[in-house]
Amino acid sequence: MTTATCDHIARHTRPAPPHDVPALQRQGWALRLAALVLIAGLAACGDKAGKPAAPQGPAQVGVITLQPQQQQLDTTLPGRTRAYLSAEVRPQVSGILQQRLFTEGAMVQRGQALYQLDDRSLRAALASAEAALAKAEASARTLEATARRNAELVKIDAISRQAHDESQAAAAQSRADVGVARANLETARINLRYSRIEAPIAGRTSLSSVTPGALVTANQASALTTIVQLDPMYVDFTQSSTELLQLRRDWEAGRYQKVDGNQARVRIRLDDGSDYPHEGRLQFAGMIVNDTTGTVTLRAVLPNPGGVLMPGMYVQALLPTGLASDALLIPQQAVSRDLTGRANVLIVNSDDVIEKRPVELARALGSRWLVDSGLKAGERLVVDGFQRVKPGDKVSPQVVDLNAGQGGAKLPSAPEDGKRPAPANGQSVDIAAPRAGAPK
Template sequence: MPLHAPAGDHVGLIRRAPSPRPLPSASRLWAIGLLATVAALTGCKPATGDAAPAGAAAAGAAQGGARPPVAVGVVTLKAEAQTLTTELPGRTSAFQNAEIRPQVSGIVKQRLFTEGAVVKAGQPLYQIDAATYEVAEAAARATLAKTQAAARTAELNAQRNAELVKIDAVSRQVADESQATVLQTRADVAAAEAALAQARINLQYTKILAPIGGRMGLSTITAGALVTANQTGVLTTIVQTDPIYVDVTQSTTELLQLRRDLEAGRYERAGEGAARVRIVLEDGTAYRLPGKLQFAGVNVNTGTGAITLRAVVPNPDGLLMPGMYVRARLETGVVPDALLLPQQALTRDGGGRASVLRVTEDGKVERRGVEVAAAVGNRWRIASGLQAGDRVVVDGLQRVRPGDNVKETEVDPATLGGGKRSGKGGGGDKPAGDKAAADKPTAAAQGAGASAPAAR
């Protein structure tokens, strides 16, 4: 029996092996082994070394995050005289415009000019058949000779009768009539002279001459056409475009505001002579020659509320043509102490308020609200908020914020044209990299601090 008992026990052990009760013990052993492995891995890092960076980061954060000075480019504002300009729309018009019409009737025999060519005053343009006018001139000349002969005869008779009446050879009546005949023949001579002059003028009109110098237009007739004196239709036109007029309009509101500013002393007059005018063409390019303001209208257009200004502009190359749309920039005044700020130095918030970053005396950055008066090229003219001598950040705006200490580098405003950053500010990327590097230990310390509870 005893020999069977172990066998029964053995059988009992074999039967209890599939029992699920040992499984929780194996799971616990596996979990304990895993925890031991994690503890061994985390225990390789010294706890004191992890705590030190975390403590230093916390201390740095507590002290306000002491950052090294940020390299920025600044511009020192200087007061300078700035000429005020007003850009107004307008159109060009010819300095002189002549419509050519015939002054005598006849058949056009020849056209004596080239369309589009430049002609001088007095140059022949058309030739009308002059045969009939030559005959008329000859007839008038003959009539004049006839009247002159009659007048000579009348004078001789009057002289003879004046002597005869003294000896009573002729009556007083005959003597008086002879004197009257002299006066009559003299009048006939004058009339004949006038008729001859008219005939000569008509003969001259058969050759149509250019009344002014300029550029010829298209001819509406050809050789062989019949024209009549003083007809309504024009034969051609002559346009003088050197110089040329530019007629622009300005609203009375702008004119009144400018006058108030001048009277208040905020602006100074641009000059005692005629104001200079610069022309901008339709494609946006500037015309190379300046003009002068010649005339300012005295009546306001009731429909538009504007007055007309007329400028005279040299046009030797004929680039400006009548009827072109242009823009005229007029010098209206001078600001003696203008502050001009590069446009990239100014930012606006969501409400549209303008501000700049100004460097204070102790080398810190502050945000300063400003008021913009107008754009002058690639700069802003500041109306208020800044003064001469202020240092404004123009390079490094993305990496600096109010309250930061900065390392200034003076930037030449001339190098900021077109919105380009200055070369001196290129080295300012380094502080941004240092900031990123300085942030890494803090992140590592935070990671170490996060792992410390797991180690524990």
């Protein structure tokens, strides 16, 4: 780039000198024009903000029509699982443990060998008992032969009556000695058989409390292992006597129908909240109230083919207590409470006007309330759009399907122009939160 070119660029890019009046005038006019444009924009925005909003139609709310239905009533009671059969294995003879013959936690059959004790002393005791029996039998044969001879001799007065009586007594005593020896022999055989500890019932074993080489004693306090039968299983749970009395009053008043008497079906909910797939039967209902807790103990029997239930698990028993023939169920989100805790709902009357109605609720059934009083079949209950209405407002009710989709039914948002499309009669629409900027 030449020096002349650089001078040309510098001359055209440097600011105008103070004496260049036309350039300064042009810059001032540009600033004034920008200020006028800004003022005009602000005035236009002010006019637009001051313009009144377009009138909106009646607020749109989601409603359902109450229909009576037959509803089974369940009582949820806490309980614990119990083994159907349980046996603690203890030694019946003393000895040194030689061998464990089962796998801990495995299934065993009744009569299966679990432990083997050192049986040498027991075998020696058995041999001694056998010898004692043989000795007693030999002595008995001699004494009985003597008694028979003396019985013949006494007839011809060859011996005295005293000698005869003594020989007869000796023979009887020898027979008793034989009986004692035989009993001792049977005891020795039983003790030898007890040196091989067997399972008293079929079931699953727990951990072993001893290892080979340990000394065990007859009828010791600590069990060697425990065997439990897991199929079927017991579930013991308790119910308040107050609840039982109230339930009987409801039955007598005809509000609920009794279900299957004392052979009612019982469902189980596990500690993690999942439902147990197999139903059980109520086997026993206690008739004595615990004077400390005021409860009655109930017992159910459930099949346990997969071994899911284990003894000592905490579960919830769902016990059917009655049948409501004309039950009205409402979603829990439709209920609000005032400062006194009283439950209220909003309904849409025949003139499409919101009314506030106090209700009495009996119990919660999942995500719904069982209505005791305050509502009638055929009334339209507001289940969505509470924030947009108040009692006395004219509304546009839209039928809602609460089972539509996993996220529940939702109302469509209002369009930009404020107009609300009306769905076809009886058609379910989605319920959604109001669009930002929509009228309350």
